[in-house]
Amino acid sequence: MTFRPRRSVLYMPGSNARALDKARSLSADALIFDLEDAVAPDAKETARAQVSEAVTAGGYGPREVVVRINGLSTLWGEADLTAAAAAAPDAILIPKVSSPEDLARIEDLLRQAGAPEKTALWAMMETPLAMLNAGAIAAAAKGASPRLAVLVMGTNDLAKETGARLVAGRAPMLPWLMTCLAAARANGLDIIDGVYNDFNNEDGFAAECGQGVDLGMDGKTLIHPKQIGPCNAAFSASAEEIERARAIIAVFDLPENADKGAIQLDGRMVERLHADMARRTVAIADAIAARAQ
Structure with a gap:
């Protein structure tokens, strides 16, 4: 029985070449090289080239390397997916997944691009429709999307799309977090909790990590390297x-x-x-x- 630790999953802007290089020395379990939210429109192509070069060069050791592409409905999505397939990261993170059909389309495009079998799919769960379709999306791992391995909670986008407030204790988010967790577990998938935005609030971050552990999450997405150590500690068994x-x-x-x-x-x-x-x-x-x- 083998499991890959996914306690700390750090987002890193693909447009920041220095950050991509520094990532080789960070203690995060997984790194998400972001081509989407963290990259301005006029830097998208530069970021794609830098991320492709960094992934191809390797040197990230045991860290799981993931590329988050732009959505296929955007100007950059298909080019991102083709470039990521060629670079062959450990996984490609798909934003705004709202139905199993979204994943089936990605699977077809990856086959056409010749992506290696080792490259898995991670799905962002960040839309109201994704919450309603969570079970069907996760079940795609046993059917239309055999590459699917991980669900990633996009709590900021959920708040934006629903009007729910991001408050201490996350009461408005709990039904969606647990719905997606149940969907993941029912289909043998890992699930990663959403980000904590106030990275200078150590107590608040510790509390939310503890909540994620209690909920059953495998780890948490992070927005700053200073969050890695506390996150690893929280999601490690004593x-x-x-x-x-x-x-x-x-x-x-x-x-x-x-x-x-x-x-x-x-x-x-x-x-x-x-x-x-x-x-x-x-x-x-x-x-x-x-x-x-």
Whole structure:
């Protein structure tokens, strides 16, 4: 069982060549080289060229490299997708996904562009229609869009499109966050929480990271490198949690427990589903530890 850590997912403007180079030394689990929101219209083509060059050159080590393209309905979208396919990042992030048909079209274009199989798709969940179609979008991973691997919450755009306020505790967002999380889990996908805009508010950021962990998110998108360390810490299992997970795995692996659905461990009842959860916890923890070596 292998899982890729996606605790910290940092957006970086594709128009900033210095930032793309600096990213090679950052401790983020994943980097999103952005051609969309972070790039002015008159810098789109320059950004596309710089991102393609950076991805092709590599040197990002274990960091997952993702390119966010402009939407296909824009002047730049198809050229972005073709360039990204040629550069072969780990994934391409598609903005404004609102239906499984959007992903099916992207799949067709990637095949035509000769994108390697290793390049996955990530989908931005940031429109009201995406919230209504979350289940169908996530289910595309088992049908029309086999590259789909991750859903990314676009909370700023959701606020813009719905009029919902971005307030402490995110009460207006919670129904949508949990709808998308359920859709992701039902279809074997990871899901990444939205950004926290006030990157100088350390307490507020810590609280929102903690909330994301409680909700079940795999990680959080970030807008500033200073958020990486606290985010990694928040989304990493504690030593006690890892020890407990290993103990659950060990007891279910005993031959005499092979056919049991539930057993007692340290005075508490644990079920086989807890063993599955424990294996995921340990696999991610081992992957994080391997990166630190």
